[in-house]
Amino acid sequence: MGERPLPTNEAELALARAAAAHRHESLYSERAANIKQSAVRDVFEISLRPGLVSLAGGNPFLQSLPLEKIGGMAYRIITEDGLAALQYGGGQGTEELRAQICEVMAEEGITDARPENVVVTTGSQSAQDVACKVFCDPGDVVLCEDPTYVGALNTFEAHQIDVVPVAMDAHGLVPEELEARIAELQAAGRSVKFLYTIPNFNNPSGISLAPERRQRIVDICRDANILVLEDNPYGLLKFDGTPHPTLRAGNPEDVLYMGSFSKILAPGLRIGWALVPEHLLRRFYLASEAVTLCPPTFNQLLISAYLDEHDWRGQIATYRSLYAERCAAMLESLADFMPEGVEWTTPDGGFFVWVTLPEGIDTYPLLQPAIEAGVVFIPGAAFSPGDEPSNKLRLAFSAVATDKIREGVRRLAPVLERAVSAAR
Amino acid sequence: MGERPLPTNEAELALARAAAAHRHESLYSERAANIKQSAVRDVFEISLRPGLVSLAGGNPFLQSLPLEKIGGMAYRIITEDGLAALQYGGGQGTEELRAQICEVMAEEGITDARPENVVVTTGSQSAQDVACKVFCDPGDVVLCEDPTYVGALNTFEAHQIDVVPVAMDAHGLVPEELEARIAELQAAGRSVKFLYTIPNFNNPSGISLAPERRQRIVDICRDANILVLEDNPYGLLKFDGTPHPTLRAGNPEDVLYMGSFSKILAPGLRIGWALVPEHLLRRFYLASEAVTLCPPTFNQLLISAYLDEHDWRGQIATYRSLYAERCAAMLESLADFMPEGVEWTTPDGGFFVWVTLPEGIDTYPLLQPAIEAGVVFIPGAAFSPGDEPSNKLRLAFSAVATDKIREGVRRLAPVLERAVSAAR
Structure with a gap:
C-alpha cells in the first residue's frame, strides 16, 4: 500500500476531492439524478429546536407503551434465546x-x-x-x-x-x-x-x-x-x-x-x-x-x-383514544383560531389534518414565518410529485400533547391570516 | 364492499388465482425476470435437518457472546431510553x-x-x-x-x-x-x-x-x-x-x-x-x-x-482464536481425509475454505450424495454469475465445533473420492 503519497494538507485534499467528484459524475445511474432531498427532511431537523411546537412529524406517541415489560422481554429473548x-x-x-x-x-x-x-x-x-x-x-x-x-x-x-x-x-x-x-x-x-x-x-x-x-x-x-x-x-x-x-x-x-x-x-x-x-x-x-x-x-x-x-389490542385502544383526543383538540383549535377562507379535513383516524388555504397561496414560503412564530408544519407541495406550489399544508397531531397542539395552532393562525389577507 | 361474490370453494379459488397470475404476468418489471432463487437457499434449508453436519452456512458462532450483559443493555435501553x-x-x-x-x-x-x-x-x-x-x-x-x-x-x-x-x-x-x-x-x-x-x-x-x-x-x-x-x-x-x-x-x-x-x-x-x-x-x-x-x-x-x-476488541480476539482453531481443524481434516487430486485454500482469516476438484467434475450433483452421507456444502457454481458447472465447493468452518468439522470432512471424503475416481 501507499506508493502514491496521500494529500498532506487541506487544500490538496479538497483538490483531490473535486477531481474525484468530476471524474465520478459519469458513474451515476440515470435514476440517481431522480434521488432528491425532500423538503420534509429540513423541516424535521428544524422541528427539534427547543421551544418550537412541531406539528410536522408523523411520529407515533410512544409514552403509553409498557416499556418495563418490553425491556423485560428484550432481556429474556437475548439471555434465553440470544443464539437465535x-x-x-x-x-x-x-x-x-x-x-x-x-x-x-x-x-x-x-x-x-x-x-x-x-x-x-x-x-x-x-x-x-x-x-x-x-x-x-x-x-x-x-x-x-x-x-x-x-x-x-x-x-x-x-x-x-x-x-x-x-x-x-x-x-x-x-x-x-x-x-x-x-x-x-x-x-x-x-x-x-x-x-x-x-x-x-x-x-x-x-x-x-x-x-x-x-x-x-x-x-x-x-x-x-x-x-x-x-x-x-x-x-x-x-x-x-x-x-x-x-x-x-x-x-x-x-x-x-x-x-x-x-x-x-x-x-x-x-x-x-x-x-x-x-x-x-x-x-x-x-x-x-x-x-x-x-x-x-x-x-x-x-x-x-x-x-x-x-394486551396489544388494548394498547391500540389506548392509542386510539389518545389520538382521537388530540385530533379533537386540533379541530377545536382550528375552529377557534383559523382565519376565514381556511378549511381543513375532519379525519376519523390516523395522525393528520390537511389544511387548505384559498387558491393561489403557496404554503411553502409560509414555513419560515411559521418557524419564527414558533410552529412547524409540512407544506403541501411535499406530498405531490413535481414541484408545483400548493395551497395546502399538513398538521400532525399524533406526537404532541393537546395543550401544545392548541398553542401551535394559535401561533400558526396569524401567519396564515397574513397570507390570506395579502391574497385578497 | 363485497358486491362481487368471493370464490366459495378451493377449485374456484384456484381458478381465480390462475387467471390473476395470467393477467398479471405482464406487470412484472424486466428486472423481475432476473430475480432467481439461489441454489444456496435450498441448501440452507436442508442444513437444518438433524444429524447432518452443515459446512454450508457462513453463520458466525455466537455462543461466546456475553448474552447476559447484552440482555441487560437491551433492558436498560428500552426502560430508560425507550422513547428514543x-x-x-x-x-x-x-x-x-x-x-x-x-x-x-x-x-x-x-x-x-x-x-x-x-x-x-x-x-x-x-x-x-x-x-x-x-x-x-x-x-x-x-x-x-x-x-x-x-x-x-x-x-x-x-x-x-x-x-x-x-x-x-x-x-x-x-x-x-x-x-x-x-x-x-x-x-x-x-x-x-x-x-x-x-x-x-x-x-x-x-x-x-x-x-x-x-x-x-x-x-x-x-x-x-x-x-x-x-x-x-x-x-x-x-x-x-x-x-x-x-x-x-x-x-x-x-x-x-x-x-x-x-x-x-x-x-x-x-x-x-x-x-x-x-x-x-x-x-x-x-x-x-x-x-x-x-x-x-x-x-x-x-x-x-x-x-x-x-471489551469488543477482546470479543473479536476470542472470535479470532476460535475461528483460527476451527480453520486449523478443517485444514487438518482435509489433509487427513481428502483423496488425491483435491486441493484447497489455506485462509488466514474469515469463515471459508475453498475446495477444488479435478477439472471436469461438477460439484453440484455431488450435493445429494453428500447429504445422504450426512454432510452439506455449497457447490461452487453458486458463487459465479451464469450457470456454468464448477469443480469447486465451499466449506464453512465458522459455526461448527472442531469435532464436527472433522466428522463432516470425513463424511465428505468418500463422496469426492468416488467423483474423482469416476472422472479419471
Whole structure:
C-alpha cells in the first residue's frame, strides 16, 4: 500500500476531492439524478429546536407503551434465546411473527391471510421499494392519491417511475378520476403498473375512502389490469375502534397489502410486512431477500413476545383514544383560531389534518414565518410529485400533547391570516 | 364492499388465482425476470435437518457472546431510553454509532473516516443494493472476483447488471486480468461502474489479496474511472490479529467501503454501514433513506451500548482464536481425509475454505450424495454469475465445533473420492 503519497494538507485534499467528484459524475445511474432531498427532511431537523411546537412529524406517541415489560422481554429473548435472536434468520421473516401478523390483519377484516403469503420487511417503506423493483421499469406509471405519502414518492422517483396523481375529494380517491386517468394513460400506450393507495386516514390528508367507493376502485384497477398496492399503516387507529374494511379483504388476487408495526407499536424496530397474492409471492419474496438478506431476527422475536404476552389490542385502544383526543383538540383549535377562507379535513383516524388555504397561496414560503412564530408544519407541495406550489399544508397531531397542539395552532393562525389577507 | 361474490370453494379459488397470475404476468418489471432463487437457499434449508453436519452456512458462532450483559443493555435501553430507541431516527444512523463505527474502522487501518461520511444500513447487503441503485443502470457492468459472494450476485442480478467476473489466483484478484477485462469492456463501449471486491478472506474462497497487489488494484480502477466497492465484513477476523490493510485506507476518494456488525457481533441485528467518499455521499445517503427511511434505532443503540461497555476488541480476539482453531481443524481434516487430486485454500482469516476438484467434475450433483452421507456444502457454481458447472465447493468452518468439522470432512471424503475416481 501507499506508493502514491496521500494529500498532506487541506487544500490538496479538497483538490483531490473535486477531481474525484468530476471524474465520478459519469458513474451515476440515470435514476440517481431522480434521488432528491425532500423538503420534509429540513423541516424535521428544524422541528427539534427547543421551544418550537412541531406539528410536522408523523411520529407515533410512544409514552403509553409498557416499556418495563418490553425491556423485560428484550432481556429474556437475548439471555434465553440470544443464539437465535442474534443470528441470521429466514428471508421471509419468522414463522411465528408471520402467523401473528395474520391475527393483526384479522382485526382489520382480512380473515383469509396465510402466514406463507406474508413477507416481513424493514418497515413498510422497504415493501414499497421491493414492489417497485418487482413491477416497475423506468418510465412505467404508478398512480397514487393526490396528495400521498412523501416517502412513497421518494421511492417511486428513485425507481424512475412516472407518478401520476389522481384527484381526491372529501370521500377519498374519486373513481371517475381514476378511470379517466387510466383511460388516458393506456390510450397513450403507457404501461400503468399499480395504484398506490392509503385508503384509511390518508397521509397527509387524513381522508378515508368512502365505503361505497372501495370495491369500485379495485374493480376499475382489475378491469384495467393494474395492481392495487394498499398501504394501511394506520388501519387500526380509527378513532371509534371499528376499522374500515380493507381493499384486500375481498380481493386476494388483486391487492398487495402492506402493514406496519410502526404506528401500532414502535417505528424504531423497523418491522413492516407485505401480504402478497399467491401468484406474485415468489418474486416479491426473492426481491426482498436480495435487498436485506433477512429482516432483523431480534426485532421479530421482540414483536412476537409483545403480541403474545401483552394486551396489544388494548394498547391500540389506548392509542386510539389518545389520538382521537388530540385530533379533537386540533379541530377545536382550528375552529377557534383559523382565519376565514381556511378549511381543513375532519379525519376519523390516523395522525393528520390537511389544511387548505384559498387558491393561489403557496404554503411553502409560509414555513419560515411559521418557524419564527414558533410552529412547524409540512407544506403541501411535499406530498405531490413535481414541484408545483400548493395551497395546502399538513398538521400532525399524533406526537404532541393537546395543550401544545392548541398553542401551535394559535401561533400558526396569524401567519396564515397574513397570507390570506395579502391574497385578497 | 363485497358486491362481487368471493370464490366459495378451493377449485374456484384456484381458478381465480390462475387467471390473476395470467393477467398479471405482464406487470412484472424486466428486472423481475432476473430475480432467481439461489441454489444456496435450498441448501440452507436442508442444513437444518438433524444429524447432518452443515459446512454450508457462513453463520458466525455466537455462543461466546456475553448474552447476559447484552440482555441487560437491551433492558436498560428500552426502560430508560425507550422513547428514543423505539421511535424513528435519522436516515443516516445515529451520530453516536457512526462515531463508534469510525473507531471500529480505525482497527482496520482506516484512520481518517469521519462520522459524517458513514451511512448506517440494514446489513451491508442493503449497502450493496443502494450502491447498485446509485451507480448502475440496466446493462451496466460490475466487475467482481471469481468467485464472489452469492448475495452480492443476487443483488447485481436484481438490478439487471452485467456481472463480469475477474480471475483470482492464490494471491487474490489478478491485476493483469483486471486490466485486461476493463480494456476489453471499455473498448467494446461498455459502461463499467465499479469493481466489487472482498479483498480479505474472500467469500467463498478464503483467499486474501496480496499486499503488493492492493494499491495496484485501486490504481487500475482509478485510471479507468471505475469505483471500488470494498466489502470487508471479515476484516477484523484475521487469525493472527494483524488486519490486512484496507483498499480504502489510502484511497478515500476512490473506494466506497462497506462494513458490518454481522460477523464481529450479531447478524440478527442487521446493522452494517458504508463509508462513502465525500463527493458521493449525498446521493448514496438519500437512496438509502428511500429504501428503509431509517435503520432500526433500537438496534443501533444496542450496538452503541455494546461497543461502549463491553471489551469488543477482546470479543473479536476470542472470535479470532476460535475461528483460527476451527480453520486449523478443517485444514487438518482435509489433509487427513481428502483423496488425491483435491486441493484447497489455506485462509488466514474469515469463515471459508475453498475446495477444488479435478477439472471436469461438477460439484453440484455431488450435493445429494453428500447429504445422504450426512454432510452439506455449497457447490461452487453458486458463487459465479451464469450457470456454468464448477469443480469447486465451499466449506464453512465458522459455526461448527472442531469435532464436527472433522466428522463432516470425513463424511465428505468418500463422496469426492468416488467423483474423482469416476472422472479419471
